Amino acid sequence: MLAATIKKDLLLLLRDRGALGSLFLLPVVFIAVFGSIFGGGSDVAKVKLAVWAAPGDPKASSIRAALDESKMFEIQEQPDAARVSQASTDDDVVGLVIPAGVGAEHPVELYLDPAAPPQVSGPILGVLNGIVSTVINGPPASGDAKLVDRRAPPGKDILADVSGFQIAVPGNAVLFGFYLALTVALSFVEERRTGTWRRLLASPINRRMILVAKLVPFFLVGLIQFAFLFGVGIVVFEMRIAGSLFALAVMAACVVVCATTLGLFIASLGGTEKQVGSIGSICILVMGLLGGCMVPRVVMPPVMQTIGLFVPHGWAIEGYFDVLVRPGTGLIDVAPQAAALLGFAAVFFALASSLFDFENG
Amino acid sequence: MTALLALQGLGKDYGARKAVVSLDLEVQAGEIFGLLGPNGAGKTTTISMVSGVVTPTRGKAIVAGHDVCTAANAARASVGLVPQDLAIYEDLTARENLAFFGSLHGLRGGTLRDRLAWALDLSGLAGRADEPAKQFSGGMKRRLNLAAGLLHEPKLLILDEPTVGVDPQSRNHIFEAILALRKAGMTILYTSHYLEEVQALCDRIAILDGGRLIAQGKVGELLAAHAEVGFEVEVEGEEFAITTALAMAAAFAELDRHGHTLHVAPTGPLAPVINAIEGAGVRIVTIHTRRPDLEAVFLELTGKSLRDAE
Numbered sequence: 001m002l003a004a005t006i007k008k009d010l011l012l013l014l015r016d017r018g019a020l021g022s023l024f025l026l027p028v029v030f031i032a033v034f035g036s037i038f039g040g041g042s043d044v045a046k047v048k049l050a051v052w053a054a055p056g057d058p059k060a061s062s063i064r065a066a067l068d069e070s071k072m073f074e075i076q077e078q079p080d081a082a083r084v085s086q087a088s089t090d091d092d093v094v095g096l097v098i099p100a101g102v103g104a105e106h107p108v109e110l111y112l113d114p115a116a117p118p119q120v121s122g123p124i125l126g127v128l129n130g131i132v133s134t135v136i137n138g139p140p141a142s143g144d145a146k147l148v149d150r151r152a153p154p155g156k157d158i159l160a161d162v163s164g165f166q167i168a169v170p171g172n173a174v175l176f177g178f179y180l181a182l183t184v185a186l187s188f189v190e191e192r193r194t195g196t197w198r199r200l201l202a203s204p205i206n207r208r209m210i211l212v213a214k215l216v217p218f219f220l221v222g223l224i225q226f227a228f229l230f231g232v233g234i235v236v237f238e239m240r241i242a243g244s245l246f247a248l249a250v251m252a253a254c255v256v257v258c259a260t261t262l263g264l265f266i267a268s269l270g271g272t273e274k275q276v277g278s279i280g281s282i283c284i285l286v287m288g289l290l291g292g293c294m295v296p297r298v299v300m301p302p303v304m305q306t307i308g309l310f311v312p313h314g315w316a317i318e319g320y321f322d323v324l325v326r327p328g329t330g331l332i333d334v335a336p337q338a339a340a341l342l343g344f345a346a347v348f349f350a351l352a353s354s355l356f357d358f359e360n361g
Numbered sequence: 362m363t364a365l366l367a368l369q370g371l372g373k374d375y376g377a378r379k380a381v382v383s384l385d386l387e388v389q390a391g392e393i394f395g396l397l398g399p400n401g402a403g404k405t406t407t408i409s410m411v412s413g414v415v416t417p418t419r420g421k422a423i424v425a426g427h428d429v430c431t432a433a434n435a436a437r438a439s440v441g442l443v444p445q446d447l448a449i450y451e452d453l454t455a456r457e458n459l460a461f462f463g464s465l466h467g468l469r470g471g472t473l474r475d476r477l478a479w480a481l482d483l484s485g486l487a488g489r490a491d492e493p494a495k496q497f498s499g500g501m502k503r504r505l506n507l508a509a510g511l512l513h514e515p516k517l518l519i520l521d522e523p524t525v526g527v528d529p530q531s532r533n534h535i536f537e538a539i540l541a542l543r544k545a546g547m548t549i550l551y552t553s554h555y556l557e558e559v560q561a562l563c564d565r566i567a568i569l570d571g572g573r574l575i576a577q578g579k580v581g582e583l584l585a586a587h588a589e590v591g592f593e594v595e596v597e598g599e600e601f602a603i604t605t606a607l608a609m610a611a612a613f614a615e616l617d618r619h620g621h622t623l624h625v626a627p628t629g630p631l632a633p634v635i636n637a638i639e640g641a642g643v644r645i646v647t648i649h650t651r652r653p654d655l656e657a658v659f660l661e662l663t664g665k666s667l668r669d670a671e
Contacts, residue, residue, distance in 0.1 A: 195446025199509070202412040202442040203465035204434040359415045 018271075018278020029286050033304060034295070046074040047094055047124055050087035050111075054100035059135055063098050063108065066131045072123070085111050088153035091298075094124060095153060103136055107149040113156045115325055119299040125150065156326070165239040170320035173229055174313050175284075175293035177255050180222045182280040184215065184263025189273045207358050215260045222256030243322065243329030251319040251334055254341035258312045261348035268355040287311040315340040365390040365517055365548045366411065370420035372572075373406050380406040382572045383420060388517070388550060388565075393543055395563030395580075396552040397655065402569040404552040405445065408519045411550070413437040425516045438466065441515030445522040447502045448509070451495035455486050455505050458494060459512055466513035476512050483541070484508040485534055500531025507535060511542070518542065519550045524558060536562070556655040568659060575662050580655070587658040591626040591651040594635075598643035606641035610634045624651070 013019060053064040067073055078084045081097045088095030088111035095111030102108055110128060112121055125148065132147045191197040191214075200210050230248070233239035241248060266280045288294065290304070291313020297305050308314040319337030322329045331338075366388040373381045381403040388394040396404045409415035411422050413429050413436060422429045427436035449458050459480055463473050481487040484504040486497075494502055507523060520539070524532045539562060542549065553559050559566055560580055567577035576583060596603060607616055607623070613633040617624040627634055638645060651657075 194450075195444045195448035196450060198409070198412075198414050198444050198446070199442060199448045199462065200465070201414045202437055202440065203462075204438040204467070205465065206434075359409075 016274065016278070018275045018282070021282045022278055026282050026285065030289065033289055033300070047072055048076060048090075048092055049073040050076045050078050050084050050093050050095045051098070052078040052081050052084045052096075053098040054102075057098075057100045057102065059102050060098040060100060062135045063102065063132055066135060067096075070127060070131065072127050081109075084109075085151075085154055088112070089155055096128070102132070102147075104147065107147050108132055110148050110150045111153045112150055114150075114152045115156070115321065117296045117299060119296070165233050165237045167325075169229070169233055169239065170317045170324060171293040173226070173320060174255065174291065174316040175288040176229075177222065177226065177316075178259045178262065178284050178288065178313065180218060180225070180256065180259040181263035181266060181284060182277070184218045184260050185266035185276050185280050186273060187214065187218070188264075188267035189271070189276050193273065201358060208353060211264060211353070211356065215264060218260045218263065219256050222259060223252065226252040226256065239324075241323065242325050242327045243333070244331065247329060247331045247334050248320075248323045250331055250338055251316070251323060251341075254319075254338045254345075255312075255316045258316070258341045258345045258348070261345040261352065262312070264352040264356075265348040268352040268357075270357060287313050290314070292317050312341050312344040315344075363390055364388065364423075365425055366394075366550065367423040368407075368411070368420065369423070371407070371410060371417055371422050372419045373403075373410060373415060374418045379572050381410070384569075384574050386567050386574060386577055388548060390516075390548050391543070391546050392564040393539070393549040393551055393562055395559040395566035396550065396569060397554070397556070397559050397566050397659070398569035399554060401571075403572040404569055405521060406572075407569070408442070408521055408550060408552060411517075412440045412442040412519055414442070438513070439516045441510035441513065441518045443507050443510035443518070443520045443523055445525060447499075447506050449494050449502060449505050452493055454491050454493055455481065455497075455508075456490040458505060459509055462509040463512040468513060476514070480508040480512050483511065483538055498528070498531070499526055500528045500534070503527050503531060504534060504538075507538060515547075517548050517550060519552075521552050522554070523551075524553070524555065556659075560655050566655070568655075568662060570659075570663050576658070583655070583658050584653045587661040590653060591624060591657075592631065593647075593649045593651050594623045594625055594638065595646040595648075596621055596623060596638065596643045597646055598641075602642040606638040606643045609637040609641055613637060621646075 049067065051064065051067065053060040067075060076087065076093070078087060078095075081099075084095040084097050087093050091113070095109075097109040097111075099106045099108070108128070110125070112124060128148050136147060188197075191200065201207065203210075205213075230239075230241075230252075234241070262283075263280075266276060266283060269276075269279065271279065290308050291297070291311045292300070292308055293313055297308045297314055297317075300308065315337045319334040319341075322334055322337075326333075364387040368384045368386050371381065371384040372379065384403075384407060396407060398404050406415065410417045411424060411429065413433055417430065422436075424436045425439040427439060429436040450461070453461070456477060459477050460473060463476055468476055477490075478487070481490050484507060486501060486505060486508065489497070489501070494505060497505065503523065503526075507520070510518060510520075523535055523539075527535065536558075539549065539551075551559065551563060563580060565577065565579050566583065568575050568583075576587070578586075596606070598606070603618075603621075607618060610616055610623075610625070610633075613629060614625045614627040616626075623638075625631075625634055635645065635648075
């Protein structure tokens, strides 16, 4: 009896692709991503540093030479100081202006996104402080005057008092917002299981209209979830929204549209409640991981950062983050992120429409 | 009478498997038409095609003058489907379920309220209309399932095994509702593997087996054509004596043995059969007349028992 039970459960487990994915594939993906983030090694990406050093100034030239010797930076020489700040508006470029007479009176100007996480800004600040201080004062000692003046690149200002909630909300809002997809997918499974799906198909309504009608309530619930989460943040935790509320609402709508269509796509792959639950959870967790919900994409290796652009989560976090912490962020500023999310939604819906097996009721 | 439903060479394939090969039949307005056959015979696939749930691979299905493929919405609007599954939302009340299914068919406002009241009354659920369906008994859920298919006054009501798993009280309620609907002139396509139900309710039937139509007609006509009056003879005796009795009686009847019960279909008078059995030293315990039924029709047409075929 014992052997028969063991054999039966092994057979069931081996035939449950969702459970196998959760047990074997999911940990491997997480290990690979976290390992590549925190593992260091020889393939650590260099920081792109746009530099202008005042010509003819010996200390500026020394700092410039020391930067070349550092293995941390990929130097992009700039013709003047203005070009440095302009170049630093790129998300992956840091700007550095080394003025004539560099010292406590004229510190080097570092253009680094104020929103960059400590994992990114810390090493850059540490290395630059070390180089500049060594050139000017000899080996660095505590109490050195401020020799590196950190500034925000043009258009990258953030609120002076960014709260922990503003940092925590985007990743979590996106990760849990996309769990709506699982609810959507399971609702289709439930309709099929109970037989109500046959009844819907037997009604005088276009089949694609049935799909759309099924998605609308989830879209509304997603918006309510968003309003609730941000409402609690604002009212209870005094979270501030630096950008436009309208832009935030548009971003939320795009995220919810994307999540509901992702749910439809997962449903179109078919399967039982157990299979859809497992496969859907894996999809959402892995997408969340790659998109930067758990670890900021900016600290990931370049390859992982690029992969992150192929999941909607990365775009969603960027959009939310900008609206929350960067003053003056309006609809036009988050238009690329919103467009990307709608693009993902269109792809999900098109794939689901072609894959959905209406008659498998 | 005019045909409310006409199937012309209707068939459906799932990959290489032919679920329904090619069906030609007509259901007249106002009649209850039974689709009879074992599981896998193609009954559910047929009604799925008629109700627009499944697209036919070949042939045509015309409902109330509308082709289910080329005028799908008009055809679906003419059909009320009562699936075999309890296709209701358990967390919604009976009234909310019916309101939803009614609105799918375009019922609004006062019309919807009137139809709701009528359907709740017909299903005997008026007193519990505002309770969630999950609190209902199996029979009550099945009655709600039936009511949901009736709200929009379909021209053709399709009942797919409507009494599966139902207690006797609810079964009677469903039968009464079906007979009331027939009286009101509704056309009903009824599938079941309960032969007694089909025999009692249906004006005409079609027998399906392996996706093929093997017979159709009025119940009485099929019984007359394919089922004979027979006897069930219960016997006692030694095995050798019973075997001898079967051999001797075979000259006067077709015999089929099930343990100590002999199914006897005499080719002439019964007396020589009895004499042959008793002459072999076998004692006859009881003799019952076996009325012709659809089970016998199915056996005659397919060579197998309907229940064995399931």
